[in-house]
Amino acid sequence: MFIPDYLVNEQFDDRYFDVVNALDEAQQIYFENNNLLDRLKIAVQANTPFRIGETGFGAGRIVVALLEYLNKNGLKKITIEYNSVELFPMTSERMLKILDGFKDRVVGEINALVEAYKSVDITVTGWHKMKVEQSFGTLYLNLWIGEALEMLNSLENPCDVWFLDGHGPKKNPSIWRPELLLEVGKKTKKGGTCSTFTVAGVVKRALIDAGFELVKLPGCGGKNHVLQGVKG
Numbered sequence: 001m002f003i004p005d006y007l008v009n010e011q012f013d014d015r016y017f018d019v020v021n022a023l024d025e026a027q028q029i030y031f032e033n034n035n036l037l038d039r040l041k042i043a044v045q046a047n048t049p050f051r052i053g054e055t056g057f058g059a060g061r062i063v064v065a066l067l068e069y070l071n072k073n074g075l076k077k078i079t080i081e082y083n084s085v086e087l088f089p090m091t092s093e094r095m096l097k098i099l100d101g102f103k104d105r106v107v108g109e110i111n112a113l114v115e116a117y118k119s120v121d122i123t124v125t126g127w128h129k130m131k132v133e134q135s136f137g138t139l140y141l142n143l144w145i146g147e148a149l150e151m152l153n154s155l156e157n158p159c160d161v162w163f164l165d166g167h168g169p170k171k172n173p174s175i176w177r178p179e180l181l182l183e184v185g186k187k188t189k190k191g192g193t194c195s196t197f198t199v200a201g202v203v204k205r206a207l208i209d210a211g212f213e214l215v216k217l218p219g220c221g222g223k224n225h226v227l228q229g230v231k232g
C-alpha cells in the first residue's frame with residue numbers, strides 16, 4: 001500500500017497510525033478494552049475527576065477518536081483530564097493534513113482539536129494546556145512537549161487509564177524502556193488500567209514489573225492480539 005510521506009514520523013521511520021481503520025482501532029484497544037464508558041459514568045456519579053494519560057500524542061488521532069466516541073454515546077456533563085506527551089511536535093497544518101482522511105466521519109472533532117492545538121507554541125517545552133468543549137462535556141488536554149519520562153515525573157496526579165501508543169518497540173524502544181513504564185505504573189491509580197497495541201515480550205515484562213496484571217485480548221487492524229493491564 002502506498003503511504004504518503006506526511007503520514008510517516010521521520011524520526012522513527014514509522015507511520016503515526018494505521019491509515020485505514022485507526023478510529024475504530026482506538027475505540028477497541030483504548031476505550032472498549034478499558035471499559036471507559038462505564039468507568040466514566042461511575043466517576044461522574046461519584047463526582048471524582050477522570051484522568052487519562054497517553055504516551056505519544058502524534059497527530060492527536062486518539063483524542064479525535066475519543067471525542068467521537070463520547071459524543072456518539074450520548075454522554076453529558078463529562079469532564080476529562082487528558083495528559084499526553086510529544087517529543088517531536090508537529091505543526092497544526094501537518095496535523096490537519098494527517099487527520100484529513102477522517103474528515104467525512106469526524107470533521108467537527110478534528111476542527112475542535114486543531115483549533116485548540118493552534119494555541120500551542122510547539123517550540124516551548126513543558127506543559128501546554130488546552131480546552132476542548134463538546135456535546136459530552138469538556139476535555140482538558142494537557143500536552144507535555146518533551147520526553148515522556150520528564151512528563152511522567154512532572155505529572156502531579158495518578159491517572160485512571162493509560163493509552164500506550166509510542167510506535168512499535170522495535171522502531172522506538174525508548175518509549176517502552178522499563179524505567180519509563182515503571183513510572184507509568186506509579187502514576188496509575190490502584191485498580192486503574194493501561195492498554196496498548198503491542199504484545200512484545202519486552203513491553204509485557206516491563207508492564208508486569210510496573211505492577212500491572214496483563215491480559216491478551218483479540219486484536220484488530222491486522223494484529224492478532226493487543227494488551228490490557230490492571231494495576232494491582
Ligand SMILES: C[S@@+](CC[C@H](N)C(=O)[O-])C[C@H]1O[C@@H](n2cnc3c(N)ncnc32)[C@H](O)[C@@H]1O
Nearest residue numbers: 056057058059060061062086087147148166167
Ligand atoms: C505512534 S505515534 C502516536 C500516535 C498518536 N497517539 C495518534 O494517535 O495520533 C508515537 C508518538 O510518540 C512520540 N514519541 C516517541 N518517543 C517519544 C518519547 N520518548 N517521548 C515523547 N514522545 C515520544 C513520537 O514522536 C510520535 O509522535
